[in-house]
Amino acid sequence: MGKNIILEAIAREMRTGVLALNREGRVLYANPFFLNAFPARGGVEGKPISLLIKNAGLHKTIDGFIQNNTLLSDEIEINESDRYFNVRLVPLKDREESSLLLFLKDITEEKRVETIKKDFVANVSHELRTPLASIKGYSETLLDGGMDDKGTLKEFLRVIDRHATRMARLIDDLLTLSRLESHQMTIVSAPVDLNELIHATMKGFEKQARDKGIVIASALPDGLPKVLGDRDRLEQVMVNLLDNAIKYTPSGGRVSVTAEKTKGAVRVDVKDTGIGIPAADIPRIFERFYRVDKARSRELGGTGLGLAIVKHIIQGHNGKMQVESSPGKGSTFSFTIKSC
Template sequence: MSPLNPKVISIILAVLVSAITSGFLWFIPGTPGGAIFVAGATSFFATLILTFYVLDYLIFEEINKIYDTIQRLKLKDFNFSKKKVARSENPLKKLNNEIFIYVAKKQREIDELKRMEQFRREFLADVSHELKTPIFAAQGFIHTLIDGAKDDEKVRDKFLQKAAKSLDGLDALVADLLTLSQIEAGEIKMHRERVDLVRITHEVIEQLETKAHNRDIRIKLTTPSDQIWVKADGYRISQALTNLIDNAIKYGRDGGKVFVTFEEDKKDWQIEVRDDGPGIPPEHLNRIFERFYRVEKSRSKEKGGTGLGLAIVKHIVNAHKSKITVMSRVDKGTAFTFKLDKVE
């Protein structure tokens, strides 16, 4: 048995206290032997019980808990009861819980820093790749012209148009990156006011009519009223609707339809943008709002876009204290839905 065992320590202390008590009474003249025995036995058992309780329940048990806590922290098990921390009067128990909470908090901070560092590396890699593509394309066309192709009028015009298209794509990418970074940093505040959702949507549809016509796609707006008033930043909601409807046109099927529907709840208006295109496979649905994430990269590149549209939409909707959801079935189409506060 270990000498640090609380039972052994309690017995040793009880024997010492009992011996001292009995010895003291032994030297007092006239003390009966029976009284000395009773006093010795009483002091032995009282010391044994008290010492064992203090050592085992108040010290050793809490030290073992601290050790267990350290083991849990090594395994990154951060479950703890806040109620126990608040109600505990044992200083060792409080110390144990404080250590646990502090280390758990620091570990979460470390994990978050690691996650952000990984995200930063991936983001820089994505940005570098996205910037490199239009720059190299424009660079190739221009150098070809410099090397002599400029003398051929047809080749010159064709290459200049392609270079301009690449630079336009680069400009759109930089603009979207700037918008996204400003929204995430809180530099762009949502100026929420009373705006007509129907008017905003009509304006967006008018802007995209040519693109829809080129693919023989019909945009159908379903609204229960000619005016729907919501509390929102009109410019940002217009930007979100533009991205959603533009995506529905780009990735929908030729000759298909895009449905924009408004439905009224008690406190909100629900906005849905739906297409009847090829849909999105289930394994991609939880990632489509990530920056630069594309379901089919080659197909997405051909159709243009910066890969940041849905990320911008998500942040705009979140800034309006709402949430955007997506439902999709392969070969059946995709629907994006979010809500805005209703006002009279």
């Protein structure tokens, strides 16, 4: 096979834009990936780069190379209509003329992940700093003489304890999420009896519901098939959903769990008569740290991570999540898992 054919195939199939410029900074060659990423009417050959990519830094570097035959930098990041590219510039010396090769790698996805990571670190720091500031404030006040009054001492220690509990809960949730994401927490698939699991989980919430004046009940059909999944992880899903249902339902309300056999699967609904969720917020509540009402969630001891954990676990089971809600009336969180 001819060398040219091989080189052509490489340029054609590359997932990187390749652009060759002549001594005047005009296009000698562009590969299909480049043409796709930077569509130009009437072709690109002979056109100056400034017509194809609008980036002042890149133009300056190329102009510098054309005029002085030196490269100011051999790598530049550019942003072109919502996409990010890393541009590598390689001088090419030929007998007749020197020119420049440009390799443009699409780094949009890397940038997106980087932003998510940065936001996450900022969020975690903020979430940890808030209770920590309270703990510090109250303990300082106690040390500054507040301790002498027995009443104050007890009251402040209670506040400190509450904030410490919140920090511990936050760290637990973060570790759970991180294990789920790093796939350390493998989903073991075994038959799970949802009937037993739901009853056991609800038992744990009886006191919390009674104290708040909420009725919790379940109605499960006979002969519900077992589902294929990880019992502990599914229990976590039920705990997080029930915790929310009770938390976001005022006194006098009702939380009910029902299940239904569907085609090859079982659907579980956790329904409440609580405050509901505005339609605009529903697509975002599974995001880490997203809350409809930050102050309310914090006051109730929430971490903003419960539903992110739920979503991860259900996805890990190849299951489906569904939310229906109307503000002031209530919400229903449903998940569907394959039966066995």
